[in-house]
Amino acid sequence: PSPSITVRKQWYQRRVRGVFDKVKPCFTFRHPNHAAVMDNSRHISLEFTSDIEALLHGFAGYFDAHLYKDILISIHPDTHSPDMFSWFPMFFPLKVATLVRPGERILVDFWRVVDNVKVWYEWALSEPQPQPIHNSEGSTYWIGLFS
Numbered sequence: 001p002s003p004s005i006t007v008r009k010q011w012y013q014r015r016v017r018g019v020f021d022k023v024k025p026c027f028t029f030r031h032p033n034h035a036a037v038m039d040n041s042r043h044i045s046l047e048f049t050s051d052i053e054a055l056l057h058g059f060a061g062y063f064d065a066h067l068y069k070d071i072l073i074s075i076h077p078d079t080h081s082p083d084m085f086s087w088f089p090m091f092f093p094l095k096v097a098t099l100v101r102p103g104e105r106i107l108v109d110f111w112r113v114v115d116n117v118k119v120w121y122e123w124a125l126s127e128p129q130p131q132p133i134h135n136s137e138g139s140t141y142w143i144g145l146f147s
Helices: 003-007
Strands: 042-049 054-061 064-068 071-074 090-100 105-114 118-127
Touching: 090 118
Parallel strands: none
Antiparallel strands: 042 105, 054 090, 064 071, 105 118
16 A cells, blocks of 8 residues: 555554544553453543534544652643653544534544554544544554563
8 A cells, every 4th residue: 555545544643733622531541450351452432523614634642641649641731741742642543534514523433452462553433424444453553562
């Protein structure tokens, strides 16, 4: 595939601008994890509403981490750690940019998938214009796990 198509199949880190709805929680992890069977796979459906007419190119993913007691590091827009410039949001692009209109519902699913050797993210837009699952089976991008 052409480089422009490949770029739209994998997530990457970048500065994000043009956000038009509130940030919503997606996945939470607790450490240490004392579960009898540890499974860090996750799935969530998120719903957003567009306030404006815009071309939707993808979704931004932020994180924050509570390290100890009141020690927090964050790239979340509401709790961004001062002077932290080394981390950027994850951007989950859509293969095809989608026109959204004011009041239109945007429905997207995210999966964090884990197997014995890697972890990857998949995402799919359901509304307003359905698209296939992006990065299915980690076909374009994945993160190797330590053995």
